[in-house]
Amino acid sequence: MTDQPLVVGVDGSPSSLRAVDWAADEAALYGVPLHVVYASLWQRYEEAVFPTASGRSEQLLTDVLVVAAAERARRRVPGIEVTTRVVPEGPVPVLRRAAGKASALVLGSRGRGRAAELLLGSVSLAVAGHAQGPVVVVRGEHDPRIEPGSGGWRVVVGVPDLPADSQAVRFALREAARRGVPVEAVRAWHVPAYEAADHAPFTGDPAHAHRQRAAETVRSQVRAPAGEHPGLDVRRSVVEGPAPSALLDASAGAALLVVGARRPRGHFGHQLGRVTHAALHRAPCPVAVVPEPG
Numbered sequence: 637m638t639d640q641p642l643v644v645g646v647d648g649s650p651s652s653l654r655a656v657d658w659a660a661d662e663a664a665l666y667g668v669p670l671h672v673v674y675a676s677l678w679q680r681y682e683e684a685v686f687p688t689a690s691g692r693s694e695q696l697l698t699d700v701l702v703v704a705a706a707e708r709a710r711r712r713v714p715g716i717e718v719t720t721r722v723v724p725e726g727p728v729p730v731l732r733r734a735a736g737k738a739s740a741l742v743l744g745s746r747g748r749g750r751a752a753e754l755l756l757g758s759v760s761l762a763v764a765g766h767a768q769g770p771v772v773v774v775r776g777e778h779d780p781r782i783e784p785g786s787g788g789w790r791v792v793v794g795v796p797d798l799p800a801d802s803q804a805v806r807f808a809l810r811e812a813a814r815r816g817v818p819v820e821a822v823r824a825w826h827v828p829a830y831e832a833a834d835h836a837p838f839t840g841d842p843a844h845a846h847r848q849r850a851a852e853t854v855r856s857q858v859r860a861p862a863g864e865h866p867g868l869d870v871r872r873s874v875v876e877g878p879a880p881s882a883l884l885d886a887s888a889g890a891a892l893l894v895v896g897a898r899r900p901r902g903h904f905g906h907q908l909g910r911v912t913h914a915a916l917h918r919a920p921c922p923v924a925v926v927p928e929p930g
Contacts, residue, residue: 641669641719643738645731645759646705651744653708655774658922659742660709660716662772665814666739669717670709673734674702675727698722728762735767740924742772745916764897764916764925765908770807772892776921789815790871792886793894794879794911795823795854796928802857804896804926809861809868811892811924818869821858822886824879825850843876850874880914890921896928 644659646652656672663670676698699722706718723730735741743760764771793808805821812819825846854872862870875882887893895912908916908925915923 639666639668640737640739641671642666642740642742643671643673643731643734644705644709644742645673645675645727645734645744645763646701647674647727647744647759648701649744649746651746651774653705653744655742655744656705656708657712658772658774660713660718662740662742663709664713664716668739669719671734671738672702672705672709672718672720673730674698674705674720674722675730676722676724677726727759728766731759731763732767735763735769735771738769740770740772741767742774745773745775761908761916764912767925768927770924770926772922772924773916774922775916775919789891790818790820790889791815791892791894792820792822792883792890794883794896794915795821795857796896797853798857798896798928800929801860802896803928804894804924805857806861807924807926808892808894809858809865809870811894813865813868815891817891818871820871820873820886820890821854822873822875822882823850823854824875824877824882826876826878847874847876879911880918883911883915884918884920887915887919887921892922892924893919894924894926897925898928 642659642663644652644655646656659670702720702722706720709718710716731741731743741763743763745760760773764773791808791812793805795805796802808819808821827842827846851872851874854874858870858872862868873886875886883893883895893915895915897908897912912925916925
């Protein structure tokens with residue numbers, strides 16, 4: 637993260653209140669202000685039904701919601717700088733803009749209305765799929781309070797196969813260094829069926845070749861950012877099997893799971909691959925989605 641404010645989107649749901657807690661801890665860890673944002677059309681986007689009889693009562697509810705979220709952050713981290721903003725727009729464009737001007741955008745994993753029945757709220761999914769800055773979706777039921785040096789906490793990152801340095805890997809190492817915890821860089825590999833067949837197009841052990849290629853990808857992606865954090869405990873893992881399963885297994889007991897999301901130019905649909913999609917829906921801990929070059 638940078639010195640830019642940390643932004644948390646709220647909607648009054650229990651999930652968004654957990655996001656406020658996580659964001660307050662993170663803002664204190666980085667020494668940056670916390671900005672609480674509420675898009676006043678959020679409940680309509682999520683198809684929620686509010687017991688409001690007039691626009692005035694809805695505005696009152698909005699004011700109470702935002703003030704309560706800000707006070708919750710101040711109680712959790714006394715002395716933290718907290719600002720608020722209510723924007724009379726739909727949540728997705730508001731939060732996407734906020735993500736581009738923040739060190740990170742923090743969201744809850746579920747909405748407040750019928751969308752709360754889904755594995756992931758539609759707002760969180762849409763924003764994570766388009767934002768040009770890091771988006772953290774707070775999952776898991778554990779208390780997200782920062783515990784530097786705690787033996788059970790670590791940051792896990794999925795290592796992508798990119799020609800240049802991965803922004804997700806850099807983000808993960810910075811997060812681990814700030815917390816004073818290890819980082820585990822994970823890369824999955826498998827042998828394609830056509831290579832495993834008897835008529836494989838090359839000699840030698842296909843599994844060994846793919847395992848070595850995965851290990852080299854991890855080494856090359858971690859090398860430069862690890863040099864920026866001397867003393868950081870960097871653990872490198874190569875796992876045989878599907879990438880989503882490898883990351884979900886590794887994230888058990890983690891403080892944060894970091895995944896990359898490519899942003900190809902000219903593509904306007906959801907830009908989430910199957911690994912990121914699985915992490916956002918099933919990870920047992922908060923998930924950071926970090927944009928990668930297209």
